[in-house]
Amino acid sequence: MGKVFWKPGNLLYPLPAVMISSGREGEKPNIFTAAWAGTTCSTPAMVSVSIRPERYSYEIIKDTGEFVINLTTEKLVRATDYCGCVSGRDVDKFQAAGLTPQPSKAVKCPGIAESPVNLECRVVSVTKLGSHDMFLAEVVGMDVDDAWLDAKGRFDLNAAKPIAYSHGEYFTLGKKIGSFGFSVRKKK
Numbered sequence: 001m002g003k004v005f006w007k008p009g010n011l012l013y014p015l016p017a018v019m020i021s022s023g024r025e026g027e028k029p030n031i032f033t034a035a036w037a038g039t040t041c042s043t044p045a046m047v048s049v050s051i052r053p054e055r056y057s058y059e060i061i062k063d064t065g066e067f068v069i070n071l072t073t074e075k076l077v078r079a080t081d082y083c084g085c086v087s088g089r090d091v092d093k094f095q096a097a098g099l100t101p102q103p104s105k106a107v108k109c110p111g112i113a114e115s116p117v118n119l120e121c122r123v124v125s126v127t128k129l130g131s132h133d134m135f136l137a138e139v140v141g142m143d144v145d146d147a148w149l150d151a152k153g154r155f156d157l158n159a160a161k162p163i164a165y166s167h168g169e170y171f172t173l174g175k176k177i178g179s180f181g182f183s184v185r186k187k188k
Contacts, residue, residue, distance in 0.1 A: 014164035014171060017080050019070040020049060021101075022060045023109040029101055031093045031112065032057045033084030035165040036132065037069060045139035047121060050132035056088040061135060065123040066107040070115035074161035074172050079114075081170065106141030116160040118143040 015035040023029030036050040047069060051058050061067045072080045079097040086093065094101050094112075101110035104120045111118030120141035127134045148160050163170050 011167070014166035017072050017077075017163050017165040017170060018049075019072055019076075019080055019083050019112055019115065020051075020057065020061075020067050021070060021110055021112055022057045022064065022067045024060055024064055025108060028088075028092050029094060029110050030057050030060060030088035031070075031083040031097070031099070032088070033080050040136060045142075046124070046136060047119065047139060048134050048136050050129065050134045052132050058133070061123065062126065064109065066109050067121050067123075067135075067137070068104060068107065068109055068111040069119040069121060070112040071117040071119075071157070071160075072163050073116060074163060076114060077163055077170050080163065102143070104141065105143070111143055116145045116148050116157060116162075 016037065017033060017035055018037050019031050020034050020037070021029055021031045032051075032055060034049055034051070038048055040046045040048050049067070049069065051061065057067075079099055082097050083093050086096070093099070100113035102113035102118065104111055104118070106120045107122060111120065119139050120143070121137035122140045123135050123137045125136045127136070144155055145160075148156050150156050158173065158176075161172050163172055165171075
């Protein structure tokens with residue numbers, strides 16, 4: 001049993017499957033699905049999303065400098081997939097996917113009301129990489145659905161059943177097998 005050497009590729013899986021919403025004032029807002037999004041800094045809170053220039057949302061986000069990352073759940077998996085398969089040039093994805101535009105507080109484009117978390121983002125820079133451009137953005141606001149707060153006001157995202165994308169397939173997260181620092185904690 002050995003390893004086979006392959007040409008370079010992106011097999012860094014699983015990844016969060018998120019829906020990115022954007023919009024210009026006076027126009028219909030749009031949504032696209034992305035798995036190439038991630039955390040880049042904690043203070044200030046910053047994220048990145050890589051977008052192909054051919055995407056309908058690319059120019060909207062480049063022009064406005066704003067977008068919302070909407071976390072997805074098992075209940076949203078069909079809408080998540082749909083928003084990654086059709087173009088906003090041809091269809092109103094909010095309407096077609098049965099999603100509700102939610103006014104944002106820190107940016108002008110809407111979030112998705114059905115999402116448990118909406119990260120309101122303002123673009124800091126755009127880096128051309130090749131097939132995709134990476135939009136680095138500061139999280140300037142965050143909307144959290146209070147349905148997922150426990151009695152002490154702590155957010156329980158796992159109860160919302162977030163989904164991940166792995167090599168062309170969607171998955172819910174599995175059972176908890178540890179928590180940060182468990183390997184070095186002193187045993188009582």
